[in-house]
Amino acid sequence: MKQIENNSEKEKSRACVVIQDDEGFNWSEFPEEEQYDEGFNWDDFLPKEEYGFNAALVAKVKQSTFLAVVKEKTKDEILKEKTHRERCIVGYRIEEMEKEYEEAKNYGRYDKKRECYVNSKGEPVVHPKEVVFNDVLAVIPLSGEYYSNVAKDKDYLKKLDKIVRDVMTASLR
Numbered sequence: 001m002k003q004i005e006n007n008s009e010k011e012k013s014r015a016c017v018v019i020q021d022d023e024g025f026n027w028s029e030f031p032e033e034e035q036y037d038e039g040f041n042w043d044d045f046l047p048k049e050e051y052g053f054n055a056a057l058v059a060k061v062k063q064s065t066f067l068a069v070v071k072e073k074t075k076d077e078i079l080k081e082k083t084h085r086e087r088c089i090v091g092y093r094i095e096e097m098e099k100e101y102e103e104a105k106n107y108g109r110y111d112k113k114r115e116c117y118v119n120s121k122g123e124p125v126v127h128p129k130e131v132v133f134n135d136v137l138a139v140i141p142l143s144g145e146y147y148s149n150v151a152k153d154k155d156y157l158k159k160l161d162k163i164v165r166d167v168m169t170a171s172l173r
Contacts, residue, residue, distance in 0.1 A: 078138050086140045093136060094128050097168055101125040116172050123165060130171040139167050 104110075104117035104125050111117070116124045141149065141160070149156045 075134075075138055079134060081142060082137055082140070083142070085143060086137060089140050090133060090136045093164060093168065094131050094133070097125055097131060098128045101127055114172065116169075124169045124172055126169050126171055131168045132170070135167050135170065136164060139163050 100119040101117060104119055109118050109120075111124070114124055116126065119125050146160075149160075153159075
């Protein structure tokens with residue numbers, strides 16, 4: 001867990017833990033639990049060159065010790081999960097951005113400091129050609145995740161809107 005905590009500031013996509021039967025897995029390749037300390041480096045046992053950056057490590061439960069490394073999904077895996085619903089949402093959001101962009105352009109709302117057009121709320125807007133569809137699709141949650149987060153967090157919609165807008169205007173950075 002220490003390895004994960006040290007990277008907590010790293011931007012993450014969705015993640016999942018896969019618990020599988022370890023039948024046939026060679027545990028002798030890994031050190032005994034007494035050897036795990038704060039200086040322990042999993043890269044020695046799970047080299048990125050061989051397993052990739054998103055590699056998963058099988059968890060081993062031994063007495064009261066539980067050690068697991070979370071497998072982060074790749075962008076391609078996340079995009080494959082998306083349904084027609086999420087794709088329609090992205091299309092709608094791009095159309096909305098286009099309307100805001102055209103309105104800002106027509107009213108001459110250009111922010112020289114940020115070098116972009118801004119909508120009536122002062123938020124940056126971009127031409128739809130500058131929006132990367134798959135990047136926006138990757139941050140749109142699946143419906144189950146969306147509704148559970150809405151139920152848990154009253155500010156979730158605002159947070160999600162900010163995330164989506166940031167991804168759509170990423171070309172400004």
